[in-house]
Amino acid sequence: xxxxxxxxxxxxxxxxxxxxxxxxxxxxxxxxxxxxxxxxxxxxxxxxxxxxxxxxxxxxxxxxxxxxxxxxxxxxxxxxxxxxxxxxxxxxxxxxxxxxxxxxxxxxxxxxxxxxxxxxxxxxxxxxxxxxxxxxxxxxxxxxxxxxxxxxxxxxxxxxxxxxxxxxxxxxxxxxxxxxxxxxxxxxxxxxxxxxxxxxxxxxxxxxxxxxxxxxxxxxxxxxxxxxxxxxxxxxxxxxxxxxxxxxxxxxxxxxxxxxxxxxxxxxxxxxxxxxxxxxxxxxxxxxxxxxxxxxxxxxxxxxxxxxxxxxxxxxxxxxxxxxxxxxxxxxxxxxxxxxxxxxxxxxxxxxxxxxxxxxxxxxxxxxxxxxxxxxxxxxxxxxxxxxxxxxxxxxxxxxxxxxxxxxxxxxxxxxxxxxxxxxxxxxxxxxxxx
Numbered sequence: 001x002x003x004x005x006x007x008x009x010x011x012x013x014x015x016x017x018x019x020x021x022x023x024x025x026x027x028x029x030x031x032x033x034x035x036x037x038x039x040x041x042x043x044x045x046x047x048x049x050x051x052x053x054x055x056x057x058x059x060x061x062x063x064x065x066x067x068x069x070x071x072x073x074x075x076x077x078x079x080x081x082x083x084x085x086x087x088x089x090x091x092x093x094x095x096x097x098x099x100x101x102x103x104x105x106x107x108x109x110x111x112x113x114x115x116x117x118x119x120x121x122x123x124x125x126x127x128x129x130x131x132x133x134x135x136x137x138x139x140x141x142x143x144x145x146x147x148x149x150x151x152x153x154x155x156x157x158x159x160x161x162x163x164x165x166x167x168x169x170x171x172x173x174x175x176x177x178x179x180x181x182x183x184x185x186x187x188x189x190x191x192x193x194x195x196x197x198x199x200x201x202x203x204x205x206x207x208x209x210x211x212x213x214x215x216x217x218x219x220x221x222x223x224x225x226x227x228x229x230x231x232x233x234x235x236x237x238x239x240x241x242x243x244x245x246x247x248x249x250x251x252x253x254x255x256x257x258x259x260x261x262x263x264x265x266x267x268x269x270x271x272x273x274x275x276x277x278x279x280x281x282x283x284x285x286x287x288x289x290x291x292x293x294x295x296x297x298x299x300x301x302x303x304x305x306x307x308x309x310x311x312x313x314x315x316x317x318x319x320x321x322x323x324x325x326x327x328x329x330x331x332x333x334x335x336x337x338x339x340x341x342x343x344x345x346x347x348x349x350x351x352x353x354x355x356x357x358x359x360x361x362x363x364x365x366x367x368x369x370x371x372x373x374x375x376x377x378x379x380x381x382x383x384x385x386x387x388x389x390x391x392x393x394x395x396x397x398x399x400x401x402x403x404x405x406x407x408x409x410x411x412x413x414x415x416x417x418x419x420x421x422x423x424x425x426x427x428x429x430x431x432x433x434x435x
Contacts, residue, residue: 096347257430279343305350321343
C-alpha cells in the first residue's frame with residue numbers, strides 16, 4: 001500500500017501479526033525476527049543496511065540503431081548467408097560461428113556506437129537544473145564558512161527555485177511516461193515499468209552473504225556461493241536401471257512422433273515477431289539486429305536448426321547463459337533466498353519455440369495428455385481449471401456427496417526432474433527420434 005512493503009511474516013500476538021515493519025526499500029532490510037516480549041506482544045527485531053552502495057561506473061557500449069545503415073548491412077551479408085545456407089559440409093558449431101561472426105563484423109561496420117557511463121543524476125534533471133543544484137551546494141558551503149547574511153538569503157532563494165523546478169520537471173517526466181507515444185507502445189511500456197521498478201526498489205546489488213557461519217563480502221566469492229546454491233537444488237543423476245517400473249510403461253506408444261521439419265517461412269515469422277527491446281544473451285546479438293536482418297539470415301538459421309535436430313547437437317554458445325540472482329524473500333544474507341534468472345541466446349530460443357510447438361502438437365493429437373491437465377496447454381488456463389473444479393464440487397454437493405481435496409506443491413519441481421527418467425518417459429510416449 002502506498003509503495004510500502006510489510007516485512008514481518010510471523011505472529012506477534014497469539015496467532016495475529018499486529019506489530020508491523022513497513023518500508024519502501026525492502027532491499028535495505030537484511031532480516032527480520034520476532035522475539036519474546038515482556039507483554040502479550042512480541043518484539044520485532046529488524047536489521048537495516050544503512051550503508052550507501054554505489055555501483056562502480058564501468059564504461060559500456062551503446063549501439064545507435066536508429067542511425068544504422070540497414071540496407072548496406074543486408075547487402076553485405078546476403079551473399080555470405082546464401083552460400084552458408086547451401087553448404088552441407090559444416091557442423092552446427094561451424095555454421096553458428098560463421099553466422100555470429102558475420103553479423104558482429106557487420107554491426108561494427110554499419111551501426112554507429114558510443115561509449116558511455118551511467119549517469120548519477122535523475123533522468124528528468126535537465127542540464128540547467130543540474131547547474132542550479134551545483135550552485136546551491138557552493139552557496140551552502142560559502143554560507144557555513146563565512147556566515148554572511150546576504151549569502152544565506154541567496155542560498156535560501158536558490159533552494160526554493162531548485163525545489164520548484166525539480167518538481168516541475170519530475171511531474172512533466174512522469175506525465176510523459178503515462179501518456180506515452182502511440183507509435184511506439186512497446187518502448188513506452190518498458191520505460192514506464194522501469195520507472196515503477198526503480199521507485200519500488202533500491203539498486204544495492206547483492207549484499208553480504210553467510211555460508212556456514214562465514215560472512216562473504218568479496219564479489220567473486222559471493223558469485224561462487226550463489227552458484228553452489230543454484231547447483232545444489234538440482235537432483236543428482238540416478239543409476240536406476242531402465243527396466244525399473246518407475247520409468248517403464250507396459251504398453252507400446254499409440255503413435256510415434258515424426259521428425260521435425262524446420263521450414264524457412266516459420267523461422268522468418270519467428271524472427272519478425274522478436275521484441276527488439278529484450279536483452280541480449282551471451283552471444284551479444286541483439287534481437288533488434290536479428291529482426292532487421294530477418295530476411296537475410298532466415299535461410300542459414302533454418303539450415304542450422306535442421307542440422308541441429310538431425311545430428312542432436314547444438315553450438316556451445318547455446319549452452320551458456322548470463323545468470324542473475326534475484327532476491328525472493330526471507331533473510332537477504334542466505335543464498336537459498338535467491339533464485340536464478342538466465343539470459344540465453346536469442347537464436348537458441350527460436351529453436352526451443354520450434355521444438356515446443358511440435359512437441360505440444362504431438363501430445364495433443366496423440367491423446368497423451370489427460371483432460372484434467374490445464375497448465376501449459378493451448379486454450380486452457382488456471383481459470384478453466386477453476387471453473388471445471390468448482391462445477392464438479394457443486395455437482396457433488398447438490399447430490400449430497402462428500403467432497404475431499406488434496407493439494408500438492410512440489411518444491412523446485414522443474415529443477416529436480418531426473419533427465420534420464422525424463423528421456424525414458426518421452427521415449428515411452430512416442431518421442432523416439434533424435435529429439
